Amino acid sequence: MKNKEIPYKIYLSEEEMPKQWYNIKADMKEQHEPFLNPGTGQPITRDELRPIFCDELVDQELDTTTRYFDIPKEIRDFYKMYRPSPLVRAYFLEKYLDTPAHIYYKYEGTNTSGSHKLNTAIAQTYYAKKQGVKGLTTETGAGQWGTAMSMACAYFDLPLKVYMVKVSSEQKPYRKAVIQTYGGEVIPSPSETTEIGRKILAENPGTGGSLGCAISEAVEEAVKNNYKYVLGSVLDHVVMHQSIIGLETKAALEKYDIKPDIMIGCAGGGSNLGGLIGIFAGEKIQGKNDIHFIAVEPQSCPSMTRGKYAYDFCDTGKTTPLAKMYTLGAGFIPSPNHAGGLRYHGMSPIVSKLYHDGILDEARTVSQTEVFKAAEEFARVEGILPAPESSHAIKVAMDEALKCKETGEAKNIVFGLTGTGYFDMTAYMQYNAGEMSDTEITDEMLQKGFDSLPKL
Numbered sequence: 001m002k003n004k005e006i007p008y009k010i011y012l013s014e015e016e017m018p019k020q021w022y023n024i025k026a027d028m029k030e031q032h033e034p035f036l037n038p039g040t041g042q043p044i045t046r047d048e049l050r051p052i053f054c055d056e057l058v059d060q061e062l063d064t065t066t067r068y069f070d071i072p073k074e075i076r077d078f079y080k081m082y083r084p085s086p087l088v089r090a091y092f093l094e095k096y097l098d099t100p101a102h103i104y105y106k107y108e109g110t111n112t113s114g115s116h117k118l119n120t121a122i123a124q125t126y127y128a129k130k131q132g133v134k135g136l137t138t139e140t141g142a143g144q145w146g147t148a149m150s151m152a153c154a155y156f157d158l159p160l161k162v163y164m165v166k167v168s169s170e171q172k173p174y175r176k177a178v179i180q181t182y183g184g185e186v187i188p189s190p191s192e193t194t195e196i197g198r199k200i201l202a203e204n205p206g207t208g209g210s211l212g213c214a215i216s217e218a219v220e221e222a223v224k225n226n227y228k229y230v231l232g233s234v235l236d237h238v239v240m241h242q243s244i245i246g247l248e249t250k251a252a253l254e255k256y257d258i259k260p261d262i263m264i265g266c267a268g269g270g271s272n273l274g275g276l277i278g279i280f281a282g283e284k285i286q287g288k289n290d291i292h293f294i295a296v297e298p299q300s301c302p303s304m305t306r307g308k309y310a311y312d313f314c315d316t317g318k319t320t321p322l323a324k325m326y327t328l329g330a331g332f333i334p335s336p337n338h339a340g341g342l343r344y345h346g347m348s349p350i351v352s353k354l355y356h357d358g359i360l361d362e363a364r365t366v367s368q369t370e371v372f373k374a375a376e377e378f379a380r381v382e383g384i385l386p387a388p389e390s391s392h393a394i395k396v397a398m399d400e401a402l403k404c405k406e407t408g409e410a411k412n413i414v415f416g417l418t419g420t421g422y423f424d425m426t427a428y429m430q431y432n433a434g435e436m437s438d439t440e441i442t443d444e445m446l447q448k449g450f451d452s453l454p455k456l
């Protein structure tokens with residue numbers, strides 16, 4: 001459809017929704033290092049993962065050769081409640097910035113849980129139900145993942161326990177209420193309900209918690225109760241489920257013969273970024289494009305920009321397998337930044353490897369005050385009230401568009417708008433009252449986290 005006017009929103013039909021997920025590992029020249037058993041130092045086996053995760057998810061996790069996985073019909077049917085999601089041409093933002101750049105965003109906030117997390121929540125819950133598990137446990141930071149899981153568990157009628165990072169549960173009572181409305185049980189973390197929670201509380205009284213702490217508690221609870229544990233990011237199968245974002249984006253762009261020059265995603269555990277850029281990064285590996293990929297992280301939790309590429313635990317309690325990833329150390333407890341979903345010490349091993357190998361070109365940090373400034377500007381011109389996490393990508397997309405204004409280039413900029421900010425009004429209120437500040441992370445603070453890295 002060359003020369004055809006590009007609409008404000010490019011929608012695919014339900015028929016055009018992808019029927020398979022893309023596994024980028026099948027196209028990576030080199031695989032990321034394997035997960036290790038912290039006890040033996042040996043690569044983790046299927047049998048060691050099965051007490052924690054559902055069998056089919058373990059198989060997906062360890063598969064490095066199958067390029068495409070069929071999306072089961074039950075999951076595709078559920079996706080139809082809110083997918084395909086629109087690819088929006090940000091005409092209003094372009095006008096506001098007075099830039100020659102063409103800006104697009106893939107909007108994942110069109111479901112009640114409010115973010116992309118539902119794409120993998122429904123998949124993981126489906127496999128749990130199919131396997132006949134008793135119930136699921138998980139952690140949640142911003143609350144988006146817990147909400148998505150509560151929707152998925154309500155749909156498949158499975159009990160759910162959500163360990164919610166304590167600061168988030170205090171900042172976001174309504175998010176907690178939504179999880180409960182869908183039938184999920186919410187436990188602020190660290191809590192007294194697990195051994196690891198009690199230990200973390202004893203060592204850090206008054207801590208607001210972190211995703212790393214909450215993961216430890218959820219894993220402990222799953223093993224203790226004969227439930228299974230589900231993780232909302234980081235793992236390879238999660239990145240694969242999120243590939244639907246990139247596959248739909250590619251199909252929409254191709255309808256109008258649009259070739260992205262820059263693709264941008266915020267990076268917490270790496271799942272939306274890995275999902276958005278996945279298919280494009282696979283093609284870049286094959287020499288079919290030269291897109292500039294940018295990961296955006298908060299200044300207060302700079303896993304890729306200031307972290308080490310090392311083996312580390314995925315949780316603070318040091319109970320999970322070791323992953324080779326960009327990390328600040330499992331002992332790093334980030335300051336209570338409002339982008340709760342980006343407060344994670346590590347990064348997806350796939351995204352880390354792509355970054356290490358130069359396929360993912362760049363990681364950038366932004367401060368929370370500049371993020372909220374960008375978020376408000378965006379909300380006022382584009383209409384959507386963005387999640388603080390997503391607004392990290394908005395900020396960098398705006399920066400890149402302003403660079404185009406200087407150079408006069410009409411680059412195609414595509415970013416992931418992962419979710420809505422309706423439950424983040426405490427943060428917006430703080431910003432509006434001029435009471436938001438930025439936390440400087442010193443080298444000493446980082447060193448404390450690095451000291452917690454396992455000595456292999």
Ligand SMILES: Cc1ncc(COP(=O)(O)O)c(C=O)c1O
Pocket residue numbers: 114115116141142143144145232233234266267268269270271272273340341342387389390418419420
């Ligand atoms: C709206 C939103 N965007 C982004 C993220 C970051 O997660 P990930 O890096 O796995 O996409 C989160 C995590 O909770 C989120 O809620």
